Amino acid sequence: xxxxxxxxxxxxxxxxxxxxxxxxxxxxxxxxxxxxxxxxxxxxxxxxxxxxxxxxxxxxxxxxxxxxxxxxxxxxxxxxxxxxxxxxxxxxxxxxxxxxxxxxxxxxxxxxxxxxxxxxxxxxxxxxxxxxxxxxxxxxxxxxxxxxxxxxxxxxxxxxxxxxxxxxxxxxxxxxxxxxxxxxxxxxxxxxxxxxxxxxxxxxxxxxxxxxxxxxxxxxxxxxxxxxxxxxxxxxxxxxxxxxxxxxxxxxxxxxxxxxxxxxxxxxxxxxxxxxxxxxxxxxxxxxxxxxxxxxxxxxxxxxxxxxxxxxxxxxxxxxxxxxxxxxxxxxxxxxxxxxxxxxxxxxx
Amino acid sequence: xxxxxxxxxxxxxxxxxxxxxxxxxxxxxxxxxxxxxxxxxxxxxxxxxxxxxxxxxxxxxxxxxxxxxxxxxxxxxxxxxxxxxxxxxxxxxxxxxxxxxxxxxxxxxxxxxxxxxxxxxxxxxxxxxxxxxxxxxxxxxxxxxxxxxxxxxxxxxxxxxxxxxxxxxxxxxxxxxxxxxxxxxxxxxxxxxxxxxxxxxxxxxxxxxxxxxxxxxxxxxxxxxxxxxxxxxxxxxxxxxxxxxxxxxxxxxxxxxxxxxxxxxxxxxxxxxxxxxxxx
Numbered sequence: 001x002x003x004x005x006x007x008x009x010x011x012x013x014x015x016x017x018x019x020x021x022x023x024x025x026x027x028x029x030x031x032x033x034x035x036x037x038x039x040x041x042x043x044x045x046x047x048x049x050x051x052x053x054x055x056x057x058x059x060x061x062x063x064x065x066x067x068x069x070x071x072x073x074x075x076x077x078x079x080x081x082x083x084x085x086x087x088x089x090x091x092x093x094x095x096x097x098x099x100x101x102x103x104x105x106x107x108x109x110x111x112x113x114x115x116x117x118x119x120x121x122x123x124x125x126x127x128x129x130x131x132x133x134x135x136x137x138x139x140x141x142x143x144x145x146x147x148x149x150x151x152x153x154x155x156x157x158x159x160x161x162x163x164x165x166x167x168x169x170x171x172x173x174x175x176x177x178x179x180x181x182x183x184x185x186x187x188x189x190x191x192x193x194x195x196x197x198x199x200x201x202x203x204x205x206x207x208x209x210x211x212x213x214x215x216x217x218x219x220x221x222x223x224x225x226x227x228x229x230x231x232x233x234x235x236x237x238x239x240x241x242x243x244x245x246x247x248x249x250x251x252x253x254x255x256x257x258x259x260x261x262x263x264x265x266x267x268x269x270x271x272x273x274x275x276x277x278x279x280x281x282x283x284x285x286x287x288x289x290x291x292x293x294x295x296x297x298x299x300x301x302x303x304x305x306x307x308x309x310x311x312x313x314x315x316x317x318x319x320x321x322x323x324x325x326x327x328x329x330x331x332x333x334x335x336x337x338x339x340x341x342x343x344x345x346x347x348x349x
Numbered sequence: 350x351x352x353x354x355x356x357x358x359x360x361x362x363x364x365x366x367x368x369x370x371x372x373x374x375x376x377x378x379x380x381x382x383x384x385x386x387x388x389x390x391x392x393x394x395x396x397x398x399x400x401x402x403x404x405x406x407x408x409x410x411x412x413x414x415x416x417x418x419x420x421x422x423x424x425x426x427x428x429x430x431x432x433x434x435x436x437x438x439x440x441x442x443x444x445x446x447x448x449x450x451x452x453x454x455x456x457x458x459x460x461x462x463x464x465x466x467x468x469x470x471x472x473x474x475x476x477x478x479x480x481x482x483x484x485x486x487x488x489x490x491x492x493x494x495x496x497x498x499x500x501x502x503x504x505x506x507x508x509x510x511x512x513x514x515x516x517x518x519x520x521x522x523x524x525x526x527x528x529x530x531x532x533x534x535x536x537x538x539x540x541x542x543x544x545x546x547x548x549x550x551x552x553x554x555x556x557x558x559x560x561x562x563x564x565x566x567x568x569x570x571x572x573x574x575x576x577x578x579x580x581x582x583x584x585x586x587x588x589x590x591x592x593x594x595x596x597x598x599x600x601x602x603x604x605x606x607x608x609x610x611x612x613x614x615x616x617x618x619x620x621x622x623x624x625x626x627x628x629x
Contacts, residue, residue: 057526077529084530090523094545103541104531155531 015063041212083152098132104155122150266344283341292334379598398599418562421501429509437517492574508557516550
């Protein structure tokens, strides 16, 4: 069972893509069966290109793409057992809801009675029963979104690709759809490859997150790993908010930054190696000036609902801190954090 | 709409009245009065001009004209659609050049273009000279229906290509990708997505070709000779040769009604009301 669950369904080996410039550089990645994998990164990082290569809409300049162990570099999209939910849905405006969803089955020449039943099931799955004869243009963004998902899922693909499917929805609807999508993925048991630039969305839904930047993979891991153990400054900065400080690793478990030396839990760096130190804003505690490891002055306090966001100036560095308590602007405070909260990352020179 | 905006509409309204409404009314007036009255005081109203038209001779003219216009429109569509499709899929740099080549002949007068075909198809024309050179006998290519259809297709093809091209080039390529994604190969994608979505352009094209084709008199006159009459040449004859403006006007009005009727039929197919058929 274990072996079956971890079967690789898609594998990218050294995939590169060149337009006038290189947009993907030697991407190595695999997707397990039934996994919810998210490609996360800022716009232009190559995540959509990666998705389009998997879907077959672009071909890689270099490298190989495998589907269930078979090379599918040259297989056209209509022969791949992969379906896509497009960014702006790409529903057919000349067909009604029923015919849009039935499109894939009509092409496979499935009998009308089966089509009717399947479409009804799909509409039920996406909570739009009774919408069969509606015109696409009469639907809201969220409804069009669901129709696009139904149109893809009815083909029972082995992999569903989703290209920023929630991008056009408002915040509240987006949150609802995130949960709904995740539930849908569990229900139908299909592998999802999801593209987004929204780190919160990625952390909420995914089993595995792939962080990309400048056409290269920065880190692959579970949401918890990515958040707690970012591999480099880019990941730390992109996932959640971080304070990134230059420092020097004196020896194992000992690091110097902002003019002081701290105990930490990291090892394996060479002596006096220049590194980045990442401190999450929520890991820092504000104490009285005399009790703090670092001293500074509060320069801004903003109320954010659940917490306050403060900036404390420590000489040359502005430290971002999140806390449910707040200190008034101008107050001199001390900052504390425990050794586990100090994340060390190699600094690329 | 405020007063100022209304004011700017006056010249347009004046133009419409003077150059569109008034002439049509005059033609209509001619069509319902009899020939022997030339003074406004002694106008005699009659439907004789219309009655006269329902003679098998003239009915045949109508049928022949519509028939020829339909054939020309059909060939324009069959040739024009692939051309429009090819232009819309060539890359942007080449596209404008190809398009320009297509529109270039339109910069020349239609009469000249039609004369050019006379020299190509004539008894001593380009094609026959070439055949003679090979020792083959000449064919009579000019002054028949084929020559008229060739002339019409040549002259009106851009009117078919342009609206189809416009619709195709504006089409969301994501829809084509979506179709491929859902398992459709190129042929199925064309039949189920691209062609249905380009229908507004096709309908515009059909209207833009059919209308001038059914009423054209230059092309039948030059390439079809004097042997058979078409609506256009009939009206021309009645006005310029016979001098029967009253009967000529009634034929003109009948032609307008025929075009109006065919437009409203086409209009039913144009669901989105995006094509030119929406004008009616």
